[in-house]
Every structure is written in structure tokens, then in C-alpha cells.
Amino acid sequence: MTVLATALDTADEAYAQRRAEMLAKLAEVEEAHGQALAGGGEKYLARHRKRGKLPARERIELLIDPDTPFLELSPLAAWGSDYAVGAALVTGIGVVEGVECLITANDPTVRGGASNPWTLKKALRANEIAYANRLPVISLVESGGADLPSQKEIFIPGGALFRDLTRLSAAGIPTVAVVFGNSTAGGAYVPGMSDHVIMVKERAKVFLGGPPLVKMATGEESDDESLGGAEMHARTSGLADHLALDEPDALRQARRVVARLNRRKAHPDPAPAPPPRYDAEELLGIVPGDLKAPFDPGEVIARIVDGSDFDAFKPLYGTSLTCGWAALHGYPVGILANARGVLFSEESQKAAQFIQLANQRDIPLLFLHNTTGYMVGREYEQGGIIKHGAMMINAVANSKVPHLSVLMGASYGAGHYGMCGRAYDPRFLFSWPTAKSAVMGPQQLAGVLSIVARASAAAKGQPYDEEADAGLRAMVEQQIESESLPLFLSGRLYDDGVIDPRDTRTVLGLCLSAVHTAPVEGARGGFGVFRM
Known part of the structure; x- marks a missing residue:
């Protein structure tokens, strides 16, 4: 050795x-x-639990095999932005019935799990990892769809989410959706385009347009359950493959689906290493x-x-x-x-x-x-x-x-x-x-700008303002330093954590x-x- x-x-x-x-x-x-980890905060977490629902990370904990690790990815997405840190979505790799899977879970305590621009970037990165490494994808769904005030940044690029699900399936990479609550508008296509779908009775609601939108569009009166409830989709539309009694039952059924996937790694796990x-x-x-x-x-x-x-x-x-x-x-x-x-x-x-x-x-x-x-x-x-x-x-x-x-x-x-x-x-x-990562170090970048400005002034025959130069250099150095730090970079998904x-x-x-x-x-x- x-x-x-x-x-x-x-x-x-x-x-x-x-x-x-x-x-x-x-x-x-x-x-x-x-x-x-705080998600939407104590108020919304308490309200979520009062409704008999589990937080996103507890759902993941029940899904993966006992005493196995969960490698969370992009946990700091949206740091430094106007949106909640984590971007209302938990993503990572965990072992389910002995199979490594890419798991995503909406956090409904953050604006009802609605997707903002950073949620989209985080979800697309998760799909990219699943595709490159041929990892089955399990989506734990509870989302009100797009965060409408930011729709201009979500709608057009957001279609890639649904494209990815179909490409994963076409590549023989299984996709499983477990629906715990709302999965509306564009969010309805996550179960709609997944290979296997499990819905929680009396909780899951999957429709392209909810009762208010249906009334506005067609004048039709409807209710959540008949329009998109779990029982309706299990018995009538056929969108649901499995009807779960509650959240633990849904996660149990998801584990059984994975157990029957007949997945084999391309390379067997090596022997324990020193x-x-x-x-x-x-x-x-x-x-x-x-x-x-x-x-x-x-x-x-x-x-x-x-x-x-x-x-x-x-x-x-x-x-x-x-x-x-x-x-x-x-x-x-x-x-x-x-x-x-x-x-x-x-x-x-x-x-x-x-x-x-x-x-x-x-x-x-x-x-x-x-x-x-x-x-x-x-x-x-x-x-x-x-x-x-x-x-x-x-x-x-x-x-x-x-x-x-x-x-x-x-x-x-x-x-x-x-x-x-x-x-x-x-x-x-x-x-x-x-x-730290940037085009160059803060001092070097500020110095380059100063040299260029001095040369420009000299070429024009103008005196150079040393005081303004010092202020500019200090401002540029501070900006580049803050934009080089790992929290800033991770918030923009330039790393996986x-x-x-x-x-x-x-x-x-x-x-x-x-x-x-x-x-x-x-x-x-x-x-x-x-x-x-």
C-alpha cells in the first residue's frame, strides 16, 4: 500500500x-x-399537523428504509432571495426497499407548497440527477401549483418538469407519485405523467382546475371530491393506481411499489472498505x-x-x-x-x-x-x-x-x-x-476596473479622481466578496449543498x-x- x-x-x-x-x-x-428546516414557521407547521398531516421531512423518514441515510440536496436553494430558504421543496437521495431513489417532497407549510422560480430550478436539478444516475423518482406531492405572482418566471420553463417525467419513464427509470393533498393546475401533471400513482383518501385532490376556476370557465357547479378526489380518481377516472387510507398507508404502499420494480444496480456494491x-x-x-x-x-x-x-x-x-x-x-x-x-x-x-x-x-x-x-x-x-x-x-x-x-x-x-x-x-x-468562486478574486477584479478607468482618463487627458476610485474599489470588492461565498452560490443552486x-x-x-x-x-x- x-x-x-x-x-x-x-x-x-x-x-x-x-x-x-x-x-x-x-x-x-x-x-x-x-x-x-423551519419551513413556513411554527404557525403553519402547527396548522399542518392539526389537519393530521406530516411535514415533508417526516414523510421522507417514513418512506426510506429504517436507519439508512438521506442525502439532502440543494437545501439552501433560494437563500438570499425573497423566497423561503429551501424553496418549499425537499430533494435528496434515499434507500427505499434496498433501492436508491431520488425523492422530492413539497413543503406545504411554505405558501401551500406552491412553486416559485427557485423551486423550479431545484426540481429540475433533481430530475437531472435522477436521469444521469438512473435513479427511480418518488414525488411526495402536496402543492397548489405555481406561485402565481411569479408565474412569468415559472410558466414557460416549468414545462420541463413534465417533459423530464416522460423522458425518465421512456428511459426505463420508474417514476412514482404519492399525492397527500392538493395537486392542482400544472401540479396535476406530476401524477398524470408518473408511472405509479398513490392517493390519500379524502385528502388528495388532483384537478387541472378547481371548483372556482371551473365555475368561471364553464359555469358548472362542482366540489373538490367529485372534481378531483382520491376515490373518484381510483374508481372513476383511473388516474390513481392505489387508494391509501392515510399518509402512513400511502408511504407503505409506495414502498411496496418500489419493492416490485425489479431494479438492479449496474454495478454491485463493493465489500466494506477500510x-x-x-x-x-x-x-x-x-x-x-x-x-x-x-x-x-x-x-x-x-x-x-x-x-x-x-x-x-x-x-x-x-x-x-x-x-x-x-x-x-x-x-x-x-x-x-x-x-x-x-x-x-x-x-x-x-x-x-x-x-x-x-x-x-x-x-x-x-x-x-x-x-x-x-x-x-x-x-x-x-x-x-x-x-x-x-x-x-x-x-x-x-x-x-x-x-x-x-x-x-x-x-x-x-x-x-x-x-x-x-x-x-x-x-x-x-x-x-x-x-469561494467567481470570475476572479475581489481585489483583482476591483484592481482591473481601476486600471481600465485610469487608462481611459489618461487617454482623454483628464485628471483621475483618486477618492472616487477608492470608493469604487471598496464597493466592487464588497460586492464580489459577497457573491463569491458558498451560501450565495448554494442559494442559486451552483452547488448541491x-x-x-x-x-x-x-x-x-x-x-x-x-x-x-x-x-x-x-x-x-x-x-x-x-x-x-
Whole structure:
């Protein structure tokens, strides 16, 4: 075995400071998670329970197998917006009757579970994950449809939700809808387009138009039950496949539906794997608060991979990027981790070759981000940094093996792309509380704007206002800093969640298990033209 050694001194004052800074950032993340867990607040939660209904997360808890984890995705969606944190929807991956499933659950304590623009983005991301990893989809439905004041941002792109359900079914990926309450207007198409539908007696109401709309449109008098009640759909319209007596019965029936799906993973689960040789608690003190300060990614790798066993690739070449082979919870992985912030030509070429090797061997890739981007300057431009950076980005873009990304520190500029940022479709992407991502660092961006403004003034022969320049730089730095932070990025679904570094191995293990539900096959050629 090639066990990674550690040079981390947990008694060092610098370690203690880094740990304290990480814990402070984690407290901010936990506060934001608390807002998501609160849903619509105590008043609406109490009213929901008074009606004999379970909250969204309790429904999920009854649905999944006892004592199994639920990997919640995008829990901070809508953070920093005018909408409730969590976007009135819970999504994630859980095990039901031994089958890994993508589960979505409307939160009816938030505006009746109505969908706002962030709900839509979150739901579409969940469908994307289900399709890529061939995970059955279980929708726990109780929604009043679109949040009408924001319909202009929902209606046109919202049709993709229903398109996705039909494409999942066409691809042989089962879809199950469990309807607990209202499922009206566009929401009626969720059960309408699902393979299996369960409705709760006297609670589920599924119709394209409720009694008020029917009266306005046709003049017809009707009531909820005859228009769209569970018994009507079970006995008359045939929309409901199963009629449940209450919520626990509906969830029991959903479990039985999944048990009869005859699902088999493309890859069997591996044997239990040895844990890392170093304590995950120590991950709290590795990343410095100042992201300009380098840190050794080997210290992170040693605390997340099986047995801390890692075989480095080209360890003496392109040393700003660590590449190598390991296993994580028994699954093979190729790891690319930024050792220092900048990517040079050597690192770019090394990465491109490594990615091609992973594709030949059908091995998923894990990208651990801490990069300020590709190197700039006359020497590096003349040395071909553009074509070499493009080579790395080309390899990432055309790689077919599953990609997982974790933003640990900086993830700036084209380096974010080369390390498989969100636009490059990683199967999953998570951030640590220390992560930052933008086109460049705040000081650099403000400085560039200042240089451009000075040059413009000089070209016009005008004096330069130094006081206004200082104010502009401060404003720009503050804006870019706030827009680079993980809470901001997670609120916009640029990641799948901000995670505690100590949970990294567990989260990645759950993702790798989900990834291996589908076939893992690399690209055989098809990388396009590499500029040499």
C-alpha cells in the first residue's frame, strides 16, 4: 500500500486558528440550514399537523428504509432571495426497499407548497440527477401549483418538469407519485405523467382546475371530491393506481411499489472498505481562511480515501496539481486536487492525460478545488498556456466517466471550468464553508476596473479622481466578496449543498453509490482536437 503520510500538527497555533475559522463558517451554514428546516414557521407547521398531516421531512423518514441515510440536496436553494430558504421543496437521495431513489417532497407549510422560480430550478436539478444516475423518482406531492405572482418566471420553463417525467419513464427509470393533498393546475401533471400513482383518501385532490376556476370557465357547479378526489380518481377516472387510507398507508404502499420494480444496480456494491488512517475531525484545520495561502491537498485526500492509500500520477511534474488513484468506500476514483492555486501548462497537460486514462479504465473522477485559475503573463502566454488550459478543459468537457466536485477553497476563473465546475455537468458538486468562486478574486477584479478607468482618463487627458476610485474599489470588492461565498452560490443552486468537511467521505460515498446505479463507461476517443 502507498499510504499517505501527514505533516499536520494539530497542536500548532495556526491549525487551531484555521479550525476556529472553519467552525465559525460552519455556524453560519447551520443557521441557514435551520431556516430551511423551519419551513413556513411554527404557525403553519402547527396548522399542518392539526389537519393530521406530516411535514415533508417526516414523510421522507417514513418512506426510506429504517436507519439508512438521506442525502439532502440543494437545501439552501433560494437563500438570499425573497423566497423561503429551501424553496418549499425537499430533494435528496434515499434507500427505499434496498433501492436508491431520488425523492422530492413539497413543503406545504411554505405558501401551500406552491412553486416559485427557485423551486423550479431545484426540481429540475433533481430530475437531472435522477436521469444521469438512473435513479427511480418518488414525488411526495402536496402543492397548489405555481406561485402565481411569479408565474412569468415559472410558466414557460416549468414545462420541463413534465417533459423530464416522460423522458425518465421512456428511459426505463420508474417514476412514482404519492399525492397527500392538493395537486392542482400544472401540479396535476406530476401524477398524470408518473408511472405509479398513490392517493390519500379524502385528502388528495388532483384537478387541472378547481371548483372556482371551473365555475368561471364553464359555469358548472362542482366540489373538490367529485372534481378531483382520491376515490373518484381510483374508481372513476383511473388516474390513481392505489387508494391509501392515510399518509402512513400511502408511504407503505409506495414502498411496496418500489419493492416490485425489479431494479438492479449496474454495478454491485463493493465489500466494506477500510477507513482512512487519520481522523476526519482534522479536516477542520487544513484550509486557511486566507485562500491565497497554499495548503497540501494530500492532507485532505489522506482523510477521505480508503486506508489513506493513494497512488500519485506524475508526482514530480506539474506539482501544482496532485493527481492519483485511490478508492473511496470501495469504489475506485481518480483524484485531481489543486496543490497550489495556479494552474500552469504542465498541470494542464498532466490533467488532460490523467482524465484520458480514467476514461480508458472506466474510473470516476473526483475534483478537489483550490485554484485561482490559469497562470497569466508574457512568459506563460508565449509558452502556450491558452492551448494547454484548453486541452484540460477539452478533456473535462468530453470525459464520459462520472465526475464529482468539491470546492474546498478558491475556484476562480477558467480554473473553475478546468476542475469541472457546475457548467461541466459533474454528477454532484458540493462546497465547503471555506469555498469561494467567481470570475476572479475581489481585489483583482476591483484592481482591473481601476486600471481600465485610469487608462481611459489618461487617454482623454483628464485628471483621475483618486477618492472616487477608492470608493469604487471598496464597493466592487464588497460586492464580489459577497457573491463569491458558498451560501450565495448554494442559494442559486451552483452547488448541491454546503457540507461539513468532516462529512466529505460519507457524502462522496453516497454519491458514488448512486453513480454506480448506472453503467460507468469512459470515452473511447471522441475528445475533439487537442492543440499541441
